[in-house]
Amino acid sequence: MTDILRSKIILIYTLILLIATFCVFGLEDNASKGILSVLNIILIVLPLFSIIFSTIYIYNSSEFIELLVSQPLQRKTIWLSFLIGLAIALSLSFIIGVGIPILLFQLNIIGFLIIFVGVVLSIIFVSIALLAAVQIRDKAKGIGIAILLWIYFSILFDGLVLFLLFQFADYPLEKPMLLVSALNPIDLARILLLLQLDVSAMMGYTGAIFKDFFGTVTGLIISCFVLMLWSAIPMYLSVIKFNKKDL
Numbered sequence: 001m002t003d004i005l006r007s008k009i010i011l012i013y014t015l016i017l018l019i020a021t022f023c024v025f026g027l028e029d030n031a032s033k034g035i036l037s038v039l040n041i042i043l044i045v046l047p048l049f050s051i052i053f054s055t056i057y058i059y060n061s062s063e064f065i066e067l068l069v070s071q072p073l074q075r076k077t078i079w080l081s082f083l084i085g086l087a088i089a090l091s092l093s094f095i096i097g098v099g100i101p102i103l104l105f106q107l108n109i110i111g112f113l114i115i116f117v118g119v120v121l122s123i124i125f126v127s128i129a130l131l132a133a134v135q136i137r138d139k140a141k142g143i144g145i146a147i148l149l150w151i152y153f154s155i156l157f158d159g160l161v162l163f164l165l166f167q168f169a170d171y172p173l174e175k176p177m178l179l180v181s182a183l184n185p186i187d188l189a190r191i192l193l194l195l196q197l198d199v200s201a202m203m204g205y206t207g208a209i210f211k212d213f214f215g216t217v218t219g220l221i222i223s224c225f226v227l228m229l230w231s232a233i234p235m236y237l238s239v240i241k242f243n244k245k246d247l
Helices: 008-027 031-062 063-070 073-107 109-135 139-167 174-180 185-197 200-214 217-244
Strands: none
Touching: 008 031, 008 073, 031 063, 031 073, 031 109, 031 139, 031 174, 031 185, 063 139, 073 109, 073 185, 109 139, 109 185, 139 185, 139 217, 174 185, 185 217
């Protein structure tokens, strides 16, 4: 963690987030409008940086990992240490770069929820990055797969959902969409935050269905639990793969 926090890339990333967030709030006369603009940073930039940085860091540390494996250390301990170090470092960067301005301009439940979602998304995409890195030995191919995964979660998934909605427009798919949204952590986070910001009226009848579920305390708890599963499952799978991997 300390090694990552000393990285110039992480320091520049934190500084850019801090400047961008302060500029957004400074240009908007209403803090709520500023929050909507900050969501683009959380839902696009944060996952992209987390998955690419983590993947590259693991590949660059391959020789050090081999050295650690030759020592009397459990493989699970080594891999979880890398994962936790990356997750904490990237989460701290997000909290300093985005969390502090949000708390200065939006010190309420919505502000704390946004910070929570940002931290969880950082952990999720670190976990996905490590799973991709441990599956693929070639560095170039591994980084390419990481970028493709981000493209899928950020862009392609929404396109596939819209395609299904158009193909089955005659059927009531609003409630099944609740389950489909759980298959993408970015979409789930977007819906959760937008509904807490009370802009569900802009989403029509589907927004009303989402509001009835995600707008309740039970829906909020279930959504947060699903996001936690998205961070735990790739983490668990990557640990199993690393334990069996022939280095």
